[in-house]
Each structure stands twice: as C-alpha cells, then as structure tokens.
Amino acid sequence: MTPAELAEVVLTAAHAVFTERGLDRAALPERTVVERPRNPEHGDYASTLALQLSKKVGVPPRELAAALAEQLGRAPGIKSVEIAGPGFLNIRLDAAAAGQLARVIVEAGADYGTSDRLAGQKINLEFVSANPTGPVHIGGVRWAAVGDALSRLLRATGAEVGTEYYFNDAGSQIDRFARSLLAAAKGEPAPEDGYAGAYLTEIATQVQALRPDVLSLDDAAAQEVFRVEGVQLMFAEIKSSLRDFGVEFDTYFNEKDLHDSGELEHALTRLREQGHTFEHDGATWLRTTDFGDDKDRVLRKSNGEWTYFAADCAYYLDKRERGFDRVVIMLGADHHGYIGRMKAMSACFGDDPEHHLEILIGQLVNLVRDGAPVRMSKRAGTVVTLEDLVEAIGVDAARYALARYSSDSPIDLDVELWTKAGNDNPVFYVQYVAARTASVGRNAAEVGLTRGDAASFHPELLGHEKENELLKALAQFPAVVATAAELRAPHRVARYLEELAGAYHRFYDHCRILPRGEEEITDLHRARLWLNDATRTVIANGLRLLGVTAPERM
Structure with missing residues (x-):
C-alpha cells in the first residue's frame, strides 16, 4: 500500500x-495525506485529519480520532491504529499491505514518483544565461545542474515547462568582447575594460580562419567582424559544453531580437497603457516605486538608447505573451538587488508578481583541492569553468554535487572527496546501490532466481525490520519529488537518495536475497528480489531527475 493509497483509505474512513x-x-477535504512519524516506534504512518476537522464539526479531536481509528481498524491491510496526543492517528500496516509496494514500484517503473500535482501550470524556466563573452564559469554551472534538475522535477509533477537560455548578444559587454578579440588577433594586450584569457586567442584564430582578410580592414570594420563571428563561435562553444554536461534548452532567445523586432517599443506601449511611465529630463521612466522598488527606472535614455532594464521588461512580456503563466528566473548571488525592480515591473504590466514571476538566487561555488581554492582556469585565466569542473570530478559527480545543496547556500566542492570511490562520496554512495541492485539481478538470473509474476509474489513475507525500513523509505519517493518541485529544491531528492541508499545497505546486510550453494529457492528469495528491484527503480528514477546516471556496474 502506497502512502497515497493509505491516504485514500483514511479519507474513506472519515x-x-x-x-x-x-x-x-x-x-471533508477532497484529499488528505499521511506522513512517516519521526520516531518509527510510533507506527508506519501518521494522520492529523481528526485535528484538522474537529473544530469544523464541533467534535473533540480525540473523540473524532477514536471514531476514525475504529473505522480504519476494519480496513484491509491495516494492522493497528493508535491515538496519540491531542488526536494524532498512528497507523501500522500489516506486512502484506506494506510489502505490496515493491510490486507497485516495479510495475510502475519510470513512472513511479510522478504525479499531477502541478498539472495545469505552464512555467517558463530561465537559467544559466551567461554572457557570450567567455566560457561558462562555475557559478553558471551550478545553475545548469540545478535548473535542469528543476525542469525535470516540474515535468515529473505535471507542469508544462519551457526551458530557456537568454543570449545577451547586445550591449556594451559585446563591444568590449569584440575589442578584446581584435587585440588578441593583433597580439596586443587586452583593452583596459576588456576580457583576458587563452580562450580569446582561440576564438580570434577561428575568426581569422573564417575571415582571412579581417586584419586588413580598418579597426571599426574589423571589430564588427569579430563581434558578429566571435559571439557566434563563443555561443556555439557554450552550447556544446552545456550539451556535454547533459543540459539543452527548449529555446535560445537572443537579446538582439528584442531590439530588431520592435518588442521594446511594444513593451513600452503596454506600460504606457497601464499608466506607469513618465518623462523626465528627456528620458522615459517606469514608476516602479509605486510597487515597492527603491527607485524609479529608466527605460529609454535622453539620447534615445534603450536600457538593459527596458530589455528585461520586453523579454518578460514576450514570455507572458507566449502563454507562460509563471516566469521563473535563476540568477547569481550578485543579482539580489534585481528582485525588487523585476517584481515591480511585473506589477506595472498588471500582473500579480507573487504569482506570475519567481526569481531564485544562487550563491557562490568554490572548487577546492588540498584544502585550497582552485582559482585559475587553464583557458579563462581568472575563473573556474564548466570544463575545469568536469575535468576535475566528472559530469555525474559535478551534477550531483551542485544539485545536492540548497541553492541559497554557498558551497565548496572538494576535488578529493568527489572523486573518491568510497561511502563518504555521496554520489558514489548512491550510484553504488544502483550498481549493487543490478548485480543482484544478474546473479539471481545465474542461479535461476526470478521474481515470477505478481500472482506468485508473497509480500507478507517481507516482515523483517530492515525490509520494513526499506519499504518505508521507498514509499516516500513520490512525496519527496512533489515537495522538491513545489519548493524548487532538487537537493531534497539527492538527500533522500542518500537515505534510501543507507536503508538498502542495511537491508542487504541483514536479509539475504540469493540462495546459498544448493539451497532451494523459496518465496522469500523471490519476495526480496522484488524489493531489490524496486530499490533499483527508485534509485534510477531519482538519479534521472538530477541528470545523473544509474550505472549497472562500478
């Protein structure tokens, strides 16, 4: 019996x-939930339904709980119900009902853990969006791992998700990038406000291969060639490195298109219609202070140039007009001050900023080796890049490590820890269970042990303490997935997988799955093989949500 099925039993009893x-x-509510008690001695599951309903119907909670307990005691699969405290219901399942979960999981396969919790929501999820002026640095890699995992979680819970990379190909930083490429091609030092690193020489050389005549042009014309060709080459490299990291986007949106398509004018017209713009000193402003911003914002300067904020407004409106009812943007730690102006901008368009716009801020990441920060990239010169991280610890370890921590906490990634083949390496600890469960399956086949069909499965045999502990852990997976999606917290999946791995190891150590020597294969062996395979299913499903592989061998 799954927690969802038990919750339905509780509601039916009510x-x-x-x-x-x-x-x-x-x-009565349309649905209720049951939860695992913190203390296993209190039962398998707990319900607070009596407490929730007592005031509404004028019945003391313990009296209502007693009536519910009596009714639940008659339900198939329930061993006992106890009343605790002011009206908590502590429920114990019989072994057969608890063990049936193994069959449910195996038969559900990749669908186990999915739900329709967020069905009907259409979410635009923007993450990474690094400027195409250099390789993706380690902070952007964090968002690549977390953002991609979050998109998988949202889809697993029924939301319609569009992932998006905002390609900043307009503005002064692109001009500085073009000047830096030109200087690199000439063998000159980088401009004072420019970019540095070996990657600039690489890109400049590629541009020269495409346009052998580029250095014969005057500086203005040469700089334009380096701008157009260099940005495209840099962005192609960014997309390639992200693809190798397992991250691809549904949409790559060019900032330049907002300028070329008239979207900026369109956004300004909408804001004027809402009555929130004004003119001052020849510039056009948005009165964001009406909605809590610390100051009003310029949209168009007195010289006619658009501001970055104007592009932000146009881009937000474009997303909303594409049908997304929720815009989620992931930003780095240095963008915390961005939240107020963006929320105010959403309100200026007539939206509810608490519903239509969500901004997530990620904190800094450091790569550490031998207790000291790794500060220099081989190519970028001043930062650690995606390629540096992958070279140091690998794709799986990098994705798992970056998704394992709450994104609002800074993290140090220890190269030695994340490359170690030992239980103190979290990704190894979890992946080892994936490999061990697969190995058990192979060894079972060699000795002629198979699960058999559902009719020959005897879940009541799974009564050992460690079997029960493992079943309880497996039962929590759907709730973990739903909560992680709703709270935008992929790290909850990683931490859950580590707890599940521990439960499996304890089960494996105390409950022999395979027969010894000439020992006859029994229904207990088959039942435990179902439980083994259910664990592999959940481990694989959880790792897939994080974009990490579930190896069959290690």
Whole structure:
C-alpha cells in the first residue's frame, strides 16, 4: 500500500464516520495525506485529519480520532491504529499491505514518483544565461545542474515547462568582447575594460580562419567582424559544453531580437497603457516605486538608447505573451538587488508578481583541492569553468554535487572527496546501490532466481525490520519529488537518495536475497528480489531527475 493509497483509505474512513454521526460531509477535504512519524516506534504512518476537522464539526479531536481509528481498524491491510496526543492517528500496516509496494514500484517503473500535482501550470524556466563573452564559469554551472534538475522535477509533477537560455548578444559587454578579440588577433594586450584569457586567442584564430582578410580592414570594420563571428563561435562553444554536461534548452532567445523586432517599443506601449511611465529630463521612466522598488527606472535614455532594464521588461512580456503563466528566473548571488525592480515591473504590466514571476538566487561555488581554492582556469585565466569542473570530478559527480545543496547556500566542492570511490562520496554512495541492485539481478538470473509474476509474489513475507525500513523509505519517493518541485529544491531528492541508499545497505546486510550453494529457492528469495528491484527503480528514477546516471556496474 502506497502512502497515497493509505491516504485514500483514511479519507474513506472519515466519510463513513461522518455519515454514521450525521456530521457535515462538506467539511471533508477532497484529499488528505499521511506522513512517516519521526520516531518509527510510533507506527508506519501518521494522520492529523481528526485535528484538522474537529473544530469544523464541533467534535473533540480525540473523540473524532477514536471514531476514525475504529473505522480504519476494519480496513484491509491495516494492522493497528493508535491515538496519540491531542488526536494524532498512528497507523501500522500489516506486512502484506506494506510489502505490496515493491510490486507497485516495479510495475510502475519510470513512472513511479510522478504525479499531477502541478498539472495545469505552464512555467517558463530561465537559467544559466551567461554572457557570450567567455566560457561558462562555475557559478553558471551550478545553475545548469540545478535548473535542469528543476525542469525535470516540474515535468515529473505535471507542469508544462519551457526551458530557456537568454543570449545577451547586445550591449556594451559585446563591444568590449569584440575589442578584446581584435587585440588578441593583433597580439596586443587586452583593452583596459576588456576580457583576458587563452580562450580569446582561440576564438580570434577561428575568426581569422573564417575571415582571412579581417586584419586588413580598418579597426571599426574589423571589430564588427569579430563581434558578429566571435559571439557566434563563443555561443556555439557554450552550447556544446552545456550539451556535454547533459543540459539543452527548449529555446535560445537572443537579446538582439528584442531590439530588431520592435518588442521594446511594444513593451513600452503596454506600460504606457497601464499608466506607469513618465518623462523626465528627456528620458522615459517606469514608476516602479509605486510597487515597492527603491527607485524609479529608466527605460529609454535622453539620447534615445534603450536600457538593459527596458530589455528585461520586453523579454518578460514576450514570455507572458507566449502563454507562460509563471516566469521563473535563476540568477547569481550578485543579482539580489534585481528582485525588487523585476517584481515591480511585473506589477506595472498588471500582473500579480507573487504569482506570475519567481526569481531564485544562487550563491557562490568554490572548487577546492588540498584544502585550497582552485582559482585559475587553464583557458579563462581568472575563473573556474564548466570544463575545469568536469575535468576535475566528472559530469555525474559535478551534477550531483551542485544539485545536492540548497541553492541559497554557498558551497565548496572538494576535488578529493568527489572523486573518491568510497561511502563518504555521496554520489558514489548512491550510484553504488544502483550498481549493487543490478548485480543482484544478474546473479539471481545465474542461479535461476526470478521474481515470477505478481500472482506468485508473497509480500507478507517481507516482515523483517530492515525490509520494513526499506519499504518505508521507498514509499516516500513520490512525496519527496512533489515537495522538491513545489519548493524548487532538487537537493531534497539527492538527500533522500542518500537515505534510501543507507536503508538498502542495511537491508542487504541483514536479509539475504540469493540462495546459498544448493539451497532451494523459496518465496522469500523471490519476495526480496522484488524489493531489490524496486530499490533499483527508485534509485534510477531519482538519479534521472538530477541528470545523473544509474550505472549497472562500478
């Protein structure tokens, strides 16, 4: 019996109690939940339904809990129900009901853990969006791992998701990039406000291969060639490195298109219609202070140039007009001050900023080796890049490590830890269970042990303490996925997988799955093989949500 199935049993019992007592059934919720008690001695699951309903119907909570307990005690699969405290229900399942979960998981396969919790939501998720002036640095890599995992979680819970990379190909930073490429091609030092690193020489050389005549042009014309060709080459490299990291986007949106397509004028017209713009000193402003911003913002300067904020406004409106009812943007730690102006801008368009716009801020990441920060990149010169991180610890370890921590916490990634083949390396610890469960399956086949069909499965045999502990852990996976999606917290999946791995190791150590020597294969061996395979299913499903592989061998 899954937690969702047990919750339905509890709700059915409540309907029966309300009918018997003539209570107002309109007070009953459409659904309820059961949770695992912190103390296993309190039972398998707990329900607070009696506490939630007592005031609504004027019945003392313990009295209502007693009626619910009596009704639940008659339900198949429930071993006992105890009342605790002011009206908590502590529920214990019989072994057969608890063990059936192994069959449910195996038969559900990749679908186990999915739900329709966020069905009907259409979410635009923008992440990474690094400027195409250099390789993706380690801060952007964090968002690549977390953002991609979050997109998988949102889809697993029923949301319609569009992932997006905002390609900043307009503005002064692109001009500085072009000047830096030109200087590199000439063998000159980088401009004072320019970019440095070996990658600039690489890109400049590629541009020269495409345009052998580029250095014969005057500086203005040469700089334009380096701008157009260099940005495209840099962005192609960024896309390639992200693809190698397992991250691809549904949409790559060019900032320049906002300028070329008239979207900026369109956004300004909409804001004027809402009555939130004004003219001052020849410039056009947005009165964001009406919605809590610390100051009003310029949209168009007195010389006619658009501001970065104007592009932000146009881009937000474009997303909303493409049908997304929620815009989620992931930004680095240095963008915290961005939240107020963006929320105010959303309100200026007539939206509800608490519903239509969500901004997530990620904190800094450091790569550490031998206790000291790794500060210099081979190519970028001043930062650690995606390629540096992957070279140091590998794709799986990098993705798992970056998704394992709450994004609002700074993290140090220790190269030695994340490359170690030992249980103190979290990704190794989890992936080892994936490999061990697969190995058990192969060894079982060699000795002729198979699960058999569902009719020959005897879940009541899974009564050992460690089997029960593992089943409880497996049962929590759907709730973990739903919560991680709703809270935008992929790290909850990683931490859950580590707890599940521990439960499996304890089960494996205490409950022999395979027969010894000439020992006859029994129904208990088959039941435990179901539980083994259910664990592999959940480990694989969880790792897939993080974009990490579930190896069959290690």
